[in-house]
Amino acid sequence: MIRCNKYRGNAIELIILAEDKLTQSKSMQSEEAAKKIKTLTEELRQHNYAYYVEDNPVISDYEFDMKLKELQQLEKEFPQFADVNSPTKRVGGEVTKKFETVKHKYPMLSLSNSYSREELVDFDERVQKLAGKKVEYTCELKYDGVAIGISYKNGRLERAVTRGDGTQGDDITTNVKTIRSIPLTLQGNYPNEFEIRGEIFYPLSVFRKLNEQREEEGEALLANPRNAASGTLKMQDSAVVAERKLDSYLYYVLGENLPYDNHLENVEAAGKWGFKVPKKDKNLIRSCNSIDEIFEFIDYWDEHRSELDFEIDGVVIKVNDYHLQEELGFTAKSPRWAIAYKFKTEQAETKLEKITYQVGRTGAITPVANLQPVLLAGTTVKRASLHNADQIEKLDVREGDVVKVEKGGEIIPKVVGVNLDLRPKDSQPTKYITNCPECNSELQRIEGEAQHYCPNVWGCPPQIKGKMAHFISRKAMDIDGLGEETIEQLYDVGLIKNVADIYELKKEDLLPLERMAEKSAQNLIDGVETSKKVPFQRLLFAIGIRYVGETVAKKLAAHFKNIDAIMQASFEELVAVDEIGDKIAESIINFFSEERNRQLIEELKSYGLQMQMEEQENTIVSTVLEGKTFVVSGVFEHFSRDELKQAIENHGGKNVGSISGKTDFLIAGDKMGPAKKEKAEKLGVNIISEEDFIEMVKN
């Protein structure tokens, strides 16, 4: 598990450390190993808590990773001593084909909602009347995430179940175990058996990054953090969930032997057992002894909620004392001892004048509601997203309707409903476009995807302009003096038709353009010239292959070293690279199977752009592997495949993609395909383990 990439790729350092640990562990006796596994497990659990729950790390990420690697190694050698809830399990890996449905021990009820202060006053009066005295309440936030019930037995996470229909939900334990703020084993004085409930969510900062990445890779954006969290938790591959940085808050403890007879103290106790619970000192939870104090809490969060890094949609008010809770009891759907006060999502009604359709860089079509301007949360809104054809159908939105618009966590407001009372008599259902609004090509819809696409990649103007805008953008070629507007101008006057034409631009061509003075023209020309030195991995990202974002481009560049190798790579060779899956590999193959794309690369080459990785200096550590050829395959304990390959080169060896009679060694990791092994055996290639390799370079 790597928590920070700072030390990744420093293969030499890792090798030295791993060597040490390896030598140590080999000589270790089983009793000693059992002890060491136990202390490391506990130590890592504590560091995990300090980092993810307390937000107060004690050791560096590097030290943490080293301890974790050590534990992984020991668990591999002595699996009999590995804790089922070991911190090494956080990386996921288990694949759930179908999530099992399980019945909740305690039904997962909902809360009755209130939208006005009067309703809260009524609630308080009802409760006081029954209690016959002043009542203590606990006020906390209403988290807008995915509800979860997690049961613990003897201090160990046993099962995590979604809410489902309230009576039964899905068992998503393997995925929940990867969430770092949820403890796998507990500390302190916890009850033997209990369930804890809370909410799992994407921090807004993580959600935004996820969408930025999707945008870069040309994938449809996720609508909001809650749906995204729910989708992630239902993924089959827990290793993917592990990378996603979901977070949690736990707010409700249930069980027969809880330490206190009230809600607040039990929640605080759960904080001591290792859970991430709302803290009083951040005003995330407070005890209130009057309706005025409840209003104070509500007012505070209505004003400050935008400062939180997660979404809330209100405040929950709970009777604190369990005896009184019991007296108040439940209705069929919700407890009588609690109520949710929902913040008003600022909503506005306005006329939908026209539905237009935007075409993105990848050809994805987004329907847009063009509205009569209306004031919403301090800004004038003229446009709102309608997402896709399904959404239009679901809401039955039509031109001429008066629609309800809301601002959520997203930047663009969205249409959430129609005021049917005001629907014009002659209104007609919306017919989704069948052809591209820009180039008239017939639209396509890939099965399983919500978005329609315009397939005219080479002739559809917004796609061409979008691709060029991506090419020149900051993280790509970062061409000084050339912005999106200029790209548009240059395209409209016919000076550039594709990104290669940018390198043919002359100052004389530019000067006649609007707002183009001598100095800005020179700037642009200089910027284009400088961009020829932009490193290969950024050029690879700039080309705009679908699903090849910044990170994937870096991986590809580091692995294949130059464009020709990538263009010639087979599907198998591509998926053999760290983090390159079927979808990305297919997209790369498709891209380069187009003659026009290959032609474009040749043109860019002819202008002197960087088509290969710069040689790294001072990386040669030894020449012990000189003349030796390696194939690296599978998943390894100490290194990523790329780190191993880097280490091979650092010691003078050579990496090749596939096994042949000339291959000297196959370094075989876990999950290596049987065909590879068979082929290596047939050709007499030495099959070695990661540990053998470490020994080789060590000597």
Ligand code: IVH
């Ligand atoms: S307590 C029996 N506390 O809201 C009552 N729920 O509409 C148990 N929620 O299903 C719920 N924040 O998913 C409680 N601080 C909070 C909450 C909270 C969000 C969710 C929860 C529940 C739904 C009820």
